[in-house]
Amino acid sequence: MRTEVVKEDIIDLGRLRSTQKKDLGVIILVVTLSIALIVFIAATLVYIGSIDVNMEWYQLVSLGFLIALGPFGFYGTAVSKRKADIEQRLPDFLRDVAEAGRFGMTLPEAIRVASRGKYGKLTPEIRKMAAQIEWGVPATEALQLFVDRVRTPLVEKMIAIIIKANNAGGNVSDVLTMVAKDAREMRMLEDERKLEMVTYMMVIYIAFFVFIATIFIMNSVFLPAMIETNVEGSMINIPIIEQVQVVFIVSVIVHAVGDGIMAGVLQDGRVSNGMRHGFIMLFTGVAALIILGAF
Numbered sequence: 001m002r003t004e005v006v007k008e009d010i011i012d013l014g015r016l017r018s019t020q021k022k023d024l025g026v027i028i029l030v031v032t033l034s035i036a037l038i039v040f041i042a043a044t045l046v047y048i049g050s051i052d053v054n055m056e057w058y059q060l061v062s063l064g065f066l067i068a069l070g071p072f073g074f075y076g077t078a079v080s081k082r083k084a085d086i087e088q089r090l091p092d093f094l095r096d097v098a099e100a101g102r103f104g105m106t107l108p109e110a111i112r113v114a115s116r117g118k119y120g121k122l123t124p125e126i127r128k129m130a131a132q133i134e135w136g137v138p139a140t141e142a143l144q145l146f147v148d149r150v151r152t153p154l155v156e157k158m159i160a161i162i163i164k165a166n167n168a169g170g171n172v173s174d175v176l177t178m179v180a181k182d183a184r185e186m187r188m189l190e191d192e193r194k195l196e197m198v199t200y201m202m203v204i205y206i207a208f209f210v211f212i213a214t215i216f217i218m219n220s221v222f223l224p225a226m227i228e229t230n231v232e233g234s235m236i237n238i239p240i241i242e243q244v245q246v247v248f249i250v251s252v253i254v255h256a257v258g259d260g261i262m263a264g265v266l267q268d269g270r271v272s273n274g275m276r277h278g279f280i281m282l283f284t285g286v287a288a289l290i291i292l293g294a295f
Helices: 002-011 013-018 024-048 057-101 107-114 120-134 139-150 153-168 172-231 238-268 271-292
Strands: none
Touching: 024 057, 057 107, 057 120, 057 153, 057 172, 057 238, 057 271, 107 120, 107 139, 120 139, 139 153, 153 172, 172 238, 172 271, 238 271
16 A cells, blocks of 8 residues: 555656756855845945945955855856766667667666666666656656756757657667767767867966966065155155055956856856856955955
C-alpha cells in the first residue's frame, strides 16, 4: 500500500513540475540588490551631510557595488559552469542511448541502461530521469522534466528533437546519433568562440591595470610634488588636490564596474559573468587604492 502511494506521488506530473528546484539566483539577486540600494542611499545621505558615519561616501558606494556584483556574479558563474559541463557530456549520454536502442530497446529502456554510465555533472540528472521512468513516468515527460531542471538552449533544442522523433515513431536511434553529433559540434563551436574572446577580455584587464598604474604614479609622484610646491608658497590649493584624489577613486569604481561587465559579456555573453569580473576588478582596484593610502 505504501509503495502504491509513493508511485502515485511520483507519477503526479503536476506535482513533479511544481517541486522543481527554485531559482536561487533570483533570490540572491533580489536580496543583494536590496542591501546595495540601502548602502547607496546611505552614501547619498553622507554626501549631502545628512548623516555622519565612519566611512566616506565613495567608500559606501564601493561597498554597495561589491555587494551588488559579487554574490550573484559568482553564483551565476557557478551555475553556468555546471550547465556547460552538462552540455559537454550530453553527446556521450545520447550516443549511449542510441547504442542501446540499436539492440532493440525502447527509449525508456535505453535511458535506464545508459543511466548506469558516468557523465560527470550530468550523472545525477540522468539517474533522476531514469528513476522517474522506472516508477512509470512516460519517457517524454521525464525528458521534459530534465529540460525544465537544466534549462539551457542546447539541451532544450536536442531534447525537443528527441521527443518529437519518439512521438512520431520509427527508428529513434538514428535521430539520437544525429542529435549527439550536432550537440558535440555546437559545443566545439562555443568553446572556440570563448577561446577567441579570451584575447579581448585580457585586453580589458590589461587596460584596467594600466589605469591603476597611472593613478599610482600620479598619486605617489605628481600629487606629492604639488603639495610640496604649495608649501613653498604657490597658489595651488590643497583641497583641490584632495578632490583630485576623490576623482581618482570614482574613476576606479566606474572603470572597474563598466570594464568588468564588458569583459564578462564578451567572454560568454552572460551578465552574471560580467558582474563577477566587475567584482574582481573593483576589489582589486580598491585594494590598490588602500595600499596607496588614497582610499
